[in-house]
Amino acid sequence: MQYGGGFHWKVIMLDKLIIELDKGLRTVFAEAHSQRPFPDQTIPEAPLSATEKRHAASLMRINHVGEVCAQALYNGQALTARNPQTMAALQEASREETEHLAWCEKRIRELGGRKSLLNPLWYGGSFALGALAGALGDKWNLGFLAETERQVGRHLQSHLQTLPEQDAKSRAVVTQMQEDEAKHAETAVAQGGAELPPTIKSAMQAASKVMTSTTYYL
Template structure:
């Protein structure tokens, strides 16, 4: 049976929203690009790298909201813990991409609050349906995010070692999250759901690259 959150828990969840959307993120791990030198990039290369990193940052905002909603409605303690662990690593990804955006002279997507709200609603819905579907949604999300990250590695300027190091480590983490969800009993999602997730992701990435 789904347990309704307490008032204190709701306050904590609201604090998570504010920290994700408004406060600078921090990383417990060393930034993947910390030891790398800044490359010489043309204005066009810098703009393209910034667009890709903005997409990645936006994706991490969505992940925070998604996992927050899923953990809030998860019934199984193991599933809830897996979601919270994944969310913590996504906070580090937020920190890495946010700092890189600043280094590239760019900004976060102004549409982040909109994406956060939509992703949170999707996460709550997945959790209400049931834990195996909740985990299945996590696994499929991470697979799609990994595919995006791998495509970005082929698009980033070859000499932009800093951005590439960040994206590479993010892809490793996302793959690990998907594998963990499967190990915990994730159910494969129906094809129409996967297709809807893919279509929604395309809209998000297209807009956040520019805005």
């Protein structure tokens, strides 16, 4: 029996969705690993008060959730991207975000904290948003990637200003993450990413504020 192109396309999409489901489960529930050395591996642990540890752990939990959302966004965008170059850029960013996940997870454990209880929710919503961005076309897909990375970079900078001064380990992790995010944004712009409308940027900022304020506690 021969099947039409429509059936073949449905099978391909089903395979892709199963792969993406597996990626999502791994991101949310499995331990992440880093190919690069951990940015803080040569830095000794500084003495922190209980309050400072709780604060630093909460900030690193927010950073971890940011990476969970980034993974979901990029996986969703790659699923609906049309251009192989765009897909490659998204997949490369996703690989580095996996390393960020590993760095944040390790630092959260060291500080006696825990990951967000709402990670499955953050992942699902971000994946859907990424798939929508990818479906709008590659220039908007890349533009969304660039703006996401810019906002994450500003967010990380604010954490560098509020982390305990003596917490050099957390600072080293956040600094390297910030450098990576800036590189991702530059790559997206260089490949033709469009500037997003101000209303979209504002909506992204509002959603980010809800996520960060909630994740600090949950």
